[in-house]
Amino acid sequence: MKWIRLATVATLTSTIFAGGVQAVANDEPRTPLFEVETPNEVTFTEGEEDVDDVENPLEYPPVIIDPLPVKGPLTIVYVPEKFDFGQQAITSSAAEYSLIAEMQNVDEEHPLAIDNNLTGEVPYVSLAQVSDTRGNSAADWTLSLALTEFVGRDTGDILYGAQLHFINPQIKHNDGTGPAEEAPVAPVTETGGDRVILNANTDLASSIPVMTAGPNQGxxxxxxxxxxxxxxxxxxxxxxxxxxxLNDRIQLHLPSAATPQQDTYTAALTWILATTVSVDGENGGNGGDGDENVLNP
Known part of the structure; x- marks a missing residue:
């Protein structure tokens, strides 16, 4: 499939009609005017400013989350810096391990922080955020995930059958304002019906969507x-x-055949943002050259 970033210009023109305009020619006699029309116009172009904030998906607790150093009309704004599943005892049975909750800095000047005596850091949901200021309602985008194998740092051993489970995804779009149908959606796999299951050793070409926006969405x-x-x-x-x-909505699952060694295992999770709309607004289809936004934190 052709992955192409789209740059468009959207023009919004608004005119206030106050009734018919009385044309006054230079050679016509002057008369009093009781209705006069003033046209209004504003033109928007795609956004190109630096992204300097992360919109919090939850009102409470109030936190300040620093965005990635990005700019542009279509970009990933934020993804988690690290997934840490802690120190675990080896078992011969299948096992699942919840993510250690991420901590975010409290916005200590926020009234809710003052009222509830919140300071320092608090546990917070894990999130990924996308900004789309292309100004083209026909443009779509998809945020998806790829995952390498979990490999032991010292032994080089691989955790056979490792999976990440992303359970009960929630969407927040434009601070919850606007029609619900304009928000992107969070697909889930058929297994269990409440999660995305990402197998280790899933490459970029086989990445799994976690948030998608079709035309007139996102x-x-x-x-x-x-x-x-x-x-x-x-x-x-x-x-x-x-x-x-712990954040038990993100879990590492291992089958009994994983047989971990006494080692620290690491894997790379890649967040991929892509669009299939070409510069002429048509679906790019398969083949040809294309651009792809990829972020590997």
Whole structure:
């Protein structure tokens, strides 16, 4: 399939009609005017400014999330810096391990932070965010994932059958404003019906979508996120809770045949943003040269 970034110019013209205009020629007698029309016009071009903020998908807790250093009319704004599944004891059975919750800086000047005495860092949902300011309602985009094998740093051993599960994805589009049908969607796999399952050793060509926007969708700022924020905050605010706060909506699954060694295993998760709309607004189809936005954090 041809992956092409699209640059377009969208023009919005708005005219206030106050009734018929009375033409006044130089050679006609002058008369009092009681209706006069003033045209209004504004022209928009695709966005090219630096992206300097991340729109929070949740109102509470109020946090400040730094975006990636990006600009452009179609771009990834933010993805998690790291997925950490902690230190685990080897088992001969199949196992699943939840992600250690990401921590974000509290916006300490926000009224909700002041009212709830929030300071420092708090656990927060894991999210990916896309900005589309191309100004073309026909343009689409897809955010997808690819994953390398989990390989032992010292042994070179591979975790056979490793999978990442992204469970109960949620979408936030333009701060929740606008018609619901203009928001992108979060596809899920058929297995379980509530998650995306990403196998290790999934290459870029076989990447799995986690957020998609068709024509008339996804313009502006869109986030897909995973996590039970209320549960994580309850644990954070519970003085008697002494365990590790986990985000159980992102999990590493291993079959019994994985047989890990005493080692630290690492893998690279690649977030791929692509569009299939060419410069003339038509679907690019297969073959030919194309551009592809790829971010590997």
């Amino acid at each position: 313009q502006g700022r869109s986030s897909v996120f995973w996590g039970d924020q209320d549960k994580m905050m309850d644990q954070y605010e519970d003085d008697d809770f002494t365990g590790t706060i």
